[in-house]
Amino acid sequence: xxxxxxxxxxxxxxxxxxxxxxxxxxxxxxxxxxFGLAARNAGYSPIEASAMSVFAFAGAAQFAAxxxxxxxxxxxxIVILTFALNARHLLYSASLAPRLRELPFARRxxxxxxxxxxxxxxxAAHFHRLGRVDVTGYWIGAIVGVFIPxxxxxxxxxxxxxxxxxxxxxxxxxxxxxxxxxxAAGLVTGRRExxxxxxGAAIGVVCTLAVGPSVGIVAGGLxxxxxxxxxxAGTTHLVAESDASAHAIDIERAIxxxxxxxxxxxxxxx
Amino acid sequence: xxxxLVLLALLMLAVTYPSRAVPLLAPGIExxxxxxLLYLRLVGPAILASLAAANTLVGQGSGGTQQLYVGxxxxxxxxxxxxxxxxxxxxxxxxxxxxxxxxxxxxxxx
Numbered sequence: 001x002x003x004x005x006x007x008x009x010x011x012x013x014x015x016x017x018x019x020x021x022x023x024x025x026x027x028x029x030x031x032x033x034x035f036g037l038a039a040r041n042a043g044y045s046p047i048e049a050s051a052m053s054v055f056a057f058a059g060a061a062q063f064a065a066x067x068x069x070x071x072x073x074x075x076x077x078i079v080i081l082t083f084a085l086n087a088r089h090l091l092y093s094a095s096l097a098p099r100l101r102e103l104p105f106a107r108r109x110x111x112x113x114x115x116x117x118x119x120x121x122x123x124a125a126h127f128h129r130l131g132r133v134d135v136t137g138y139w140i141g142a143i144v145g146v147f148i149p150x151x152x153x154x155x156x157x158x159x160x161x162x163x164x165x166x167x168x169x170x171x172x173x174x175x176x177x178x179x180x181x182x183x184a185a186g187l188v189t190g191r192r193e194x195x196x197x198x199x200g201a202a203i204g205v206v207c208t209l210a211v212g213p214s215v216g217i218v219a220g221g222l223x224x225x226x227x228x229x230x231x232x233a234g235t236t237h238l239v240a241e242s243d244a245s246a247h248a249i250d251i252e253r254a255i256x257x258x259x260x261x262x263x264x265x266x267x268x269x270x
Numbered sequence: 271x272x273x274x275l276v277l278l279a280l281l282m283l284a285v286t287y288p289s290r291a292v293p294l295l296a297p298g299i300e301x302x303x304x305x306x307l308l309y310l311r312l313v314g315p316a317i318l319a320s321l322a323a324a325n326t327l328v329g330q331g332s333g334g335t336q337q338l339y340v341g342x343x344x345x346x347x348x349x350x351x352x353x354x355x356x357x358x359x360x361x362x363x364x365x366x367x368x369x370x371x372x373x374x375x376x377x378x379x380x
Contacts, residue, residue, distance in 0.1 A: 016358075023361030030368075048275035056282035065282065075278055083285040088317050094293035095310040105295065112291035117321065124314050171371035174346045177325035178367040181347050182354035184318035192308075197315035204320030208328045209336050216328075220320025225312030229305070 013130040017122065017137050020186070021145035024118050027179035029149040030172045035062055036157015037167060042070035046158050053154040057116065057147070058086050059176070060213075084214040088221050092120040099133045107135075114142035121183035122146075128189065191234030200224025322347060342380030346371040 032053065039049040044066070052062050061082040068078045092115055100108055122141030127133055167173070188194050204220025326347045329339030350367030354360050374380045 020360050023359070023364050026361065027364055043272075044275060045272040047271055047273050048279070051273075051276040051279040052282070055276075055279040056286060058282065058286050061282060061286065065278065069275065069278075075281065078278065079281050079285055082282045083289075086286040086289050089286070089289040090293060091310065091313040091317065093290050095313055097293045097296070098307065100294060108294045109291060112294050113287060115290045115294075117318065121314065121318055169372065169375055171346065171368040171375065174326075174343050174368055174371045175364065177322045177343070178347045178350035178364055179360070180318045180325070181322035181351040182360040182363045184315045184322060185351055185355040186358075186360070187315040187318070188355075192312060193315045196312035197319040200316030201319040201323035204324045205327050205338075208324040209338060212336065213324055213328070217317070217320050217324050220324070221313055221317025224316025224320065225309045228312040228316065229308060 010130060010134065013126060013134070014137060014140070016129060017126045017140060020122055020125065021141055023182070024122060024141070024145040024179060025149045027175045028118060028146050029153040030167075030175040031059060032150040032153030033157040034167050034172055034175075035059065035066070036154040036159075037161040038063065038066045038157075039154070040158045040161040042066045044069070044158060046155060049154055049158040050151065053151045056082065057113065057150070058082065059116070059150070061086055081214060084218070088117075088218050089115055089120075091221060092117075096120070096123065099127060100135075103135065111138060111142070114147050116142070116146055117180065118146045118183065121180075121187065125183070125186045128187070191231055192228040194228075195231050196224045196228025198224075199227035322351075342371055342374040345374075 035053070036049055039052070039062075044052070052065065056062055056065075064081050065078045068081075093112060096115070100111065103111075119138070119142035122145055123138045126137045126141065130137070184197050188197055200220040200223070202220075203223050204216050206216070207219040208216025210216070326344050327339060328336050329341075331337035346367040348367075349370055350360075350363035352363075353366050354363035357363070371380065
């Protein structure tokens with residue numbers, strides 16, 4: 001199922017993945033540390049903060065929960081909000097599903113638990129560069145880049161929170177949006193993606209202003225692609241070509257012709 | 271040491287995991303039509319951009335209302351976006367963007 005590790009394009013793609021993963025790991029660690037601090041201030045014990053990061057493993061929802069718990073609100077609204085905030089994962093999962101369909105059920109079930117914004121972005125960009133699935137690459141992004149740093153940083157934040165200065169002064173509150181913007185740029189490889197990203201951003205802001213972030217962010221993610229589909233396909237690359245994508249990869253085919261997963265990418269035939 | 275919120279964490283898992291797992295585990299998802307697959311391919315850039323923009327450009331106003339906000343954070347995000355697109359290096363972009371915000375705040379801006 002996984003690609004041949006000896007293939008030179010795979011090695012180059014994994015080098016790029018590791019570089020991206022390093023950036024994400026730093027971002028996630030900063031964000032996780034801030035979550036640990038917030039949880040500590042809301043009265044979470046280290047076990048409770050860690051349980052949030054291991055089981056829920058959903059940054060925005062965890063932050064929202066901290067606010068509700070600190071305000072003494074009941075759990076039902078927290079659970080409903082968590083569902084709304086994380087509904088976007090349905091789209092990530094559906095996007096990856098055709099490319100992972102041949103994996104064993106238990107492995108897909110395990111992969112689902114670590115499917116976060118960052119893990120999706122890293123995996124999508126990696127599969128995109130490679131033109132095929134690389135399961136090891138998925139685990140590198142999801143576990144090394146996100147799960148481990150998020151959980152270690154949560155624990156560090158809740159245990160060491162009183163020692164360090166205000167994380168906002170260090171700019172750590174910008175880590176999450178900056179990382180999301182950088183990852184989005186990595187997925188923009190044509191006119192449609194560019195329009196989808198621009199539309200998603202604009203719709204996300206407008207809807208967040210109108211009805212709040214849980215609806216606004218999902219609306220941007222749902223409507224932005226519809227706008228992107230209205231423009232003709234193009235190859236206006238926002239991101240410069242890397243070693244990993246120096247040769248032409250037919251992404252349309254890699255995504256749609258899922259019956260060929262694991263085989264080397266062929267030339268464009270659509 | 272309190273463990274009461276562990277149960278809340280498990281409830282949050284119970285409503286989050288299905289969103290992550292159902293399409294991955296549902297049979298026949300690969301038989302989606304090409305238009306649907308194209309849509310799903312565009313979801314990634316759209317939702318990541320939506321997350322970034324909403325987190326950067328919307329702030330909490332007085333009375334808890336959402337309001338448009340333009341500050342040094344937006345410039346930091348743009349710097350990160352530009353450097354990542356130009357140099358294809360997210361780490362460099364993050365360091366530059368966050369560093370800019372930290373320096374600006376130390377200087378009393380933003």
